[in-house]
Amino acid sequence: MRQGYEGTGPGAITPDGCAVELYTRLPVGTEPDIITAAVPAAAHILELGSGAGRMTHPLLDLGFAVTAVDESADMLEHVRGARRIRSSIEDLDLGETFDVVLLASFLVHAGDVRVRRALLDTCARHVADEGCVLIQREGENYHTDVPRERTDPSGFVVRILSAEPLGDGTSSVRAEYVFPDATWTQTFLSRPLTEEAFEEALAEAGLKVDRYLTDDGMWVRAVKA
Template structure:
């Protein structure tokens, strides 16, 4: 297990503490609609950190062509209908570009600054001229509104139990997912980023905000800085 990351519960657990079976159960939500509204019909999408295909499959259903990248072969084994590539995001260099590069799941908040830089450079490296990068950020109170819980209509409860300082501006976040028949926990490192810090990180990678796609600022459409 990667230092600072831990996961418990039934089934396989990836090095960053994510449970494969848990992510296979999580509902999709409104994300595919947000994505579809922000990009051209039938776009070629590079999905970085696809996991089990929670968003991959709805995007395929909407007519997009998706290349799904994840460092966990166990996660990718659950993906159907997309080209899959097993690789860490930060070192990825496919030698091709895409209409859309997607970095969801709050990966831009990686605790390790160099990992974040590598991820954003990978986004910039793979976006085609005239294309865009879609990024999912943490909500403004993600680290301060703890503990909190949300009961999902599909029948499970998500609890963010704590967000404790772990040094160097990083927090150790503990989450719990409670289903009627199973419980999973996930502890991970996350770096809170203000809007200004987030935009500075984009600029460092040669990207800039085109627009914020949601009122809460969680979903962002970015483009190469020179466009």
Template sequence: MTPQTRPGYGGTGPGAFTPDGCSVDLYTRLPVGEEPRIIADAAPPGARLLELGCGAGRMTHPLLERGLEVTAVDESAEMLTHVRGARTVHASIEDLDLGERFDVVTLASFLVHSGLDGVRDRLLATCRRHVRDDGCVLIQREGADYHSVVPRERVLPGGLTIRIAAVTPVGDGVDEVRTEYVWPDAVWTQTFLSRELTHEEFERHLAAAGLAIDRILTDDGIWVRAVPAG
């Protein structure tokens, strides 16, 4: 199926695609890593959690198993058909306004590194709009060598190879990233735009949304806990 994607984003392989080039079939097969544990450890027991960009529920389901009450948001109706046990909302993250606040808001999948002008600040504004004043926002950032150590790959159990095949500058500090997902029986690719962020730039965007870093959750600095400023 030919994906209908936004400029700079695309994907190839079997099945349906989302506007940012993600394969629905791919995301139903991707294994989950340590993300649910990291999130659950940073959240109060039984917390109400807003998951922005839930996809096919790869993290949603383990978070539910850990006793969190999850509202799962995605712009893809096809992705949401695979989510079980959570309240689901079909909406664009940037435009979301549920009129309620949550103990925890998550923004994973490196969405904060969006290469599209203005999208990052709108994503973070959504986070602040939906988090309680005494709550927290958990954000997944790119690793320090994400754009520089290329090509690189890792092999996961089940025979899946995830390969960052190319990172190509396209201007104004934005890179086009091409990722390949290779299984013995199927291959998918995804191309998307990503902007590296220094720590200072990241803090500046957080501040513009009314958020501030509370602490770094992982040794590699990829997961960050932010809280409402002031």
């Protein structure tokens, strides 16, 4: 396990605390629609942190070519129809570029600043000159509006139980996913980023905001600076 990360519940747990079986159950939301509206048709997408293919499979169905990257072999076993690469995002260097690089799941909020920089460097290294990077950010008050919960239309409950400040700008966040037949938890490190801090982090990697794709600012289209 990565330091500060933990997961509980049935089945395999990845180094960042994600439960593989849980991620095979999670439904896709509006993300494919957001992505489709922001990129060219039939673009080749490099999906960083694909997990079990929650977004990979809908993107393939929409006509995109997808290269799915994840450090967990257990996750990648569930990905079908995409080129699969097992690697940490920080260490990835394929020697090629893509129309679109996708960094979803709030990964840009990595608790370790060095990891965040490495993630964004990987994005910059793999995006074509005329391509774009799509990034998912945490919502407003993500770390202060706790505890909170929502019930998914499919019937399971997601709870953010706590976000404990660790004193260095990072929080230890604990989430719980409750299904009728199983419960999983994940504890992970997350660093809040204001819009200004986020744009400064992009600039460090040679990227800049092209536009915010959603009214809440959670989805961003970035390009090379």
